[in-house]
Amino acid sequence: MTVHHGAEEHASSPFKQPKAVWAVAFACVISFMGIGLVDPILPALSSKLHASPSQVELLFTSYLVVTAVMMLVTGWVSSRIGAKKTLIAGLMLIVVFAxxxxxxxxxxxxxxxxxxxxLGNALFIATSLAVIVGSATGGFNGAIILYxxxxGVGIALGPLLGGELGSISRRGPFFGVAVLMAIxxxxxxxxLPKTPKPQRRExxxxxxxxxxxxxxxxxxxxxxxxxxxFFTVLGYSPFLMxxxxxQQLGLVFCAWGVLVAVFAVWGAPWLKARFGTARTLYGNFVLMAADLAVIAIWWDSKPTVIVAVIVAGTFIGVNNTLVTTAVMSIAPVERPVASATYGFVRFIGGGLAPFxxxxxxxxxxxxxxxxxxxxxxxxxxxLLLSTVHGALARADAGASVQPELDELDRVEREDEAEVSAGIGNES
Structure with missing residues (x-):
């Protein structure tokens, strides 16, 4: 196991990137717009299609649970056809199904x-994170901030676009994403230059x-x-407003998304530098829980719900950046595998919560x-995070444990040698 130290993390601005990285980042923005796109039209869909709130919430559940499960195969696909072809396949599926x-x-x-x-979202999200981390200048932390x-920008713009197009037609937001994803x-x-196939098939x-x-x-x-x-707020709060x-719902969630972006990009790194990852997240989780409790108590007060939903963007922005960075820093597996595993587990929660x-x-x-x-x-x-406090502290100190491909190959060779030796001894 190789320990990498973080000199590279402070190299340059995360926003000075090659064109290829910006192309993937732009596609990420559009992809993430799809998460909040339906928020402003949830009540309208319920009314116009004579559907109950639980039926409408399946729009989140089907989307995110399929995204979660298909995260498990993204590495298998990309390690055989390459990252660029995987991204293109994911984008094409999103265009068609949107x-x-x-x-x-x-x-x-x-x-x-x-x-x-x-399905398209899973192929795209896991691979895009790996491509940005692998191609971005400014080190690993810079790549995560860019992602x-x-x-954040996608989550902010999605509801705004959804609200505007939804005011014209309930079909508008879906066609809008199809066009933007085609771009x-x-x-x-x-x-994006042609990406070589990974040396090792996952x-x-x-x-x-x-x-x-x-x-x-x-x-x-x-x-x-x-x-x-997070998705209890995102998925169900529109019905409380x-x-x-x-359009008004779109503006509420746009304001929420702006805070997600601001605190993901600037707030989280500043808090991490001042208090460390673990302590920042402990405090952030407590504040986010308090915000959700406010909605729970005053759920029938529309102004209170609107303010609490917007404020929640602050805590979600910090969480998104610091938890993603923590996963990628302390997971003792290759980063594409860590990304797929993390995406699989976390999107299960996001998919089930609104339903x-x-x-x-x-x-x-x-x-x-x-x-x-x-x-x-x-x-x-x-509370669960506190059980890996030591690993987070070591990552903050500038060391992340990541296996190198040559070391993985060495371990595999040693395993094969041990098996061969065992067979030889038996014979």
Whole structure:
């Protein structure tokens, strides 16, 4: 196991990048727009398609659960056809299924097409993070900041676009993403150089096997728990703000997304430098839980919910950057494998939370229980994180444990030699 020290992390600005990196980052922005795109039109979809809130929340569940499960095969695919072809395949699937979702005449049709959209999203998200980390200048931390900037900008613009296009037609947001993703596809084809196939073909079971490593399993569990709180806010709070127009909902979530971006790019690094990763996240989880508790208590006060939702962007921005950095820094596996494993676990929480919230509200008649549950999962994330405090402190000190390919090859050769020796002894 090789220990890398962090001199490279302070090399240059994360925003001075080659064209290829910007092409992938632009595609990331559009991809992440798809997460919050449907937020402003959730109540309208419920009304126009005569669907219950729990049926509408399946738009998140089908999209994110399929994204999560398919994260397990992204490394297997990209290690055989290369990163560029994997990105292109993911983008093409998103274009096709986003357009098909726009043509659907029922909530079930949109849910199914969102699942296909999630397949493309999985191929794209896991591979894009690996490409940005591998190609960006400014070191590993700079690459993560750039990736989280794309996430924040996409999450901010998605609801704004969804609200504007949704005010014209419920089909508008889906067709809008299809067009923008087509532009991102063209940019990726022409601006991203051909990427060589990895020297080692990844096994399809590697992301699951990686969960045997305590550090990765723990930080992935942290991601699942805080994403439960995150997507309870993102997925169900639009129903608490009614009656307001899609444009107004879009503005609320745009303001939320701006705070996600600002605190992901500037707030998280500043807090990390001042307090360290672990202490920053402990405090952040407590504050985020308190914010969710405010919604739980005053769920029937529209102004309170709007303010609390916007403020939540602060905590989510810090979480996104620092938890992603922590996963990539302390996971004792290759970064593409760590990315796929982490994505698989955390998106399960994001996919299930809105659906569970809608079911709890339907049975209880108010939103107290689902948002208190979200607050509880966020607090649990902080408690779970404390079990890898030492590893986070070592990563902050400038050392990240990552296996080198040549060392992996050496270990495999040693294993083969041991097996051969055992067979020879038996004979």
């Amino acid at each position: 357009a098909l979702a726009g043509t659907a005449n029922s909530i079930d049709g949109i849910v199914y097409f969102r699942a296909g959209w999630g 989280e900037t794309a996430l 991102a596809l063209v940019a990726t084809v022409f601006l 096994s399809i079971t590697e992301p699951l096997k990686a969960l045997r490593h305590r550090a990765l399993a723990t930080t992935s569990g942290v991601g699942l728990l805080y994403n439960w709180g 009614q009656p307001i127009s899609p 569970v919230a809608s079911k709890l509200v339907a049975s209880d008649g108010n939103a107290t229980v689902p948002f208190l549950l979200g607050a509880g999962t966020v607090l649990a994330a902080g």
